[in-house]
Amino acid sequence: MDVLAFEIFSHLPAKSVLKLSIISKQCHENLSSQLLANKQFKNLQDKEDSCFFIQSKHCEKSSPIPLQLKFLCETFRSFCGFPPVSHEFLSMTGSILASHNGLLCCKNIYDAEYPVFLCNPVTRTWLPIIKPTINFNNNHPFNFILVDHNQEGDYMLMHVGSRLCSIYSPQNKVWQERGEMMVGLRSIDFGSPAYLKNENGGGTIYFMSDWNKYLTKDSPFYWPYIMSYNFGNSISRFLKIPRPARKGVLDDNCKFGVFKFRDPECGTESICLIRLMKLVFSVWVLTDVDLNTWRMIMKARSKAMGLYEDSRPTISGFTVMNGNLLVIATSDNQLFTYTLTRDLTTSSNVKRAAKIGSHDQCGREDVCFYSYSNTLRPCGHGELPLPLQ
Template identity: 35%
Template sequence: MLRRKWNTTLPYGNCNACILGLYIYFLCAIADILPAKAIHKLKSSSKLFSELPETPYFVAKQAENSLKKDRPSCFFIQRDDILNHNDCVELHPLPGEELSSCVPENMLRFIASSRLMILSSSNGLLLCLHGTELFITIPATCYLLHIPLPNHLQQRGNLHSVSMTLEYDSEDYRLILFYNEDWSSHFDCHVYSHKQSVWSLRNNRFFAGLRDLKFGMPVICNGAIHFISDCYSYLAKDSTHFRYYIMSYKITNGDEDERVETKLLRVPKDARRGSHDDSCDMNIFKWGAVDGHQTIFLVKLRKRVFTVWILANYESSSWRRIMKVRVKGMGLVEQNPEIRRFTILNGDLVFATNKKVYAYGLTSEKYMVLSKICDHGCDSTFVRFVLYSDTLRLCGIGAKNFASLSTIKET
């Protein structure tokens, strides 16, 4: 049996360097298994540990391990009217993730005191808005990076007609921004690449149809970004867009001259029934895959009844209903709860009532099983969920630590 023969003789004067090298190697190796919460606890044990979360190799290894899971471990909950209120931002781990999910308390206080609205999350990064200022934040490392808007938007007093989404892959992150003027149905699409640090304008405009789209709830799936329309009854019945719909915009990483297509996806017929009722709310979410392809979930809440469909065939807009249940029949202890928001998270329908957050299983393992996730303190007519995986990242050149800032100044 062959055994590796280790040379334990260290040259005089290099002993400390070798020990330090082995120490760093060991720490980088355990980055494959350490969650962000454990890394936070280790930071206070030594100077070396305190610097590790900012070491590129260590960050890359920890992020690589987290990406393999491809599952959010926690979620932020905020008031949906955060621009007028600044005292509520909460982070809650999912059941079973309590020991691994963590964001420093001072970061949560910073978001609240600075009145940051969390717009989007992707693999450990948050895209936040403060007035007309954009920021990328890394909660796990407590860093923040200002992202300048495209030149023609920098002088605007508000960004009400602007939609922004964050997307992160293993090497780079990019921002996707849609903007129109004069209530046009056609939107310009600007894409910001972190590596290039510039905004580029796509040649093909995005056609949104005649309805308003829910730009605050995008779904990136199969190389395209998707938005569902509202379902209010402000259009004539003979209008081609009287019924609500989903619009997709294909975004490629290649040449800007490459064709970028806008496509309309029809929703199932039974989802259209009663869609103009004041109690009706419908949203789309990405979850899992069907036949090896990413797919979209459609969730409808009307008169305290949840209905969920899965997009079985993307090309033909073929849907399959997988669940229909009354809120009263879920087994909630609360009497007549008001549903403040809902989302799809790791195979569960997750929804918030006045004070609590619940999960209702959609998969065979927990199908139609109700469980309470947590209490929440966001006292608002509507709240917003932001799914999050507390993965280590590096912001990039120019990033600042939260500790060096008390709040973000009004601009």
């Protein structure tokens, strides 16, 4: 394969590459190389994700969860899906715990010794992961985090049990203890992290605390907060939420989320805090982590956003994809997207949510999202073909 063709193929979605590989024996040999796979998934790291999985937050621990893959745009469906055998395997095995750059970290309800696995559904491969040796209980919430580890494209799988965290080594197939996180006096939502990568390849991960009413006002942790953990120096720290975000924070209808944010005009990255209270979305962006300063970029009512007209559904869940796109699921099973900042493709200042489809079997339950990109990324040393093939 010449250099130009190699470069072109390395920018295509994995589904398109695999379709082209069956044209002839020569195409299969050229497009099945590990070199192309490595180049392709690294190229797609810099591109926006085109689809996501949605599932209930309150899924049963002992039963599989129906797999729901949704697309940000209907045109993505033709080249960003994956084979039915992968869909069947994932739907029968358990539930998704984390997702990054084409890899899914999933729960395996049928194997207590290897309770989690990595899977690339488009290449139909998987890698069973032995259970962590520290603070792991099959009956407790599975808190696994999957992120990029360095500039070479290696991934890092992290497990958080209570306050102790450990990192999985794919080469040695062992869990390595990384010490204790400082989490404060509130419960931490380890299942919905926001990760910012540093220039040196390391990174910092951010988690939102809960906001329930069980601490007294004289406690330094009375108000909800954001906890961060630096992978480079293993240091934890706390960020105060903006003072305006505290208003009504103890209301039972209040919801918070912390997400990665990217400014489309200048390309800078930070985290954003989203508060949903009484069907009103408020969004703040962290402007200085050392000074703990925030800037409000959005406040909008759900009706003004176009999420409903007559009936008033509740919000089942929300997330931020690609750094600037708010994805919303409603209790009447509808899915919407809404840009957090001004749409640079139009001169209009009026923004409306775009309906992108519906979701199934979730209803009024809280839901969670896992963004997905169509890559050839390998699961790691010792990966296997899916057993249903």
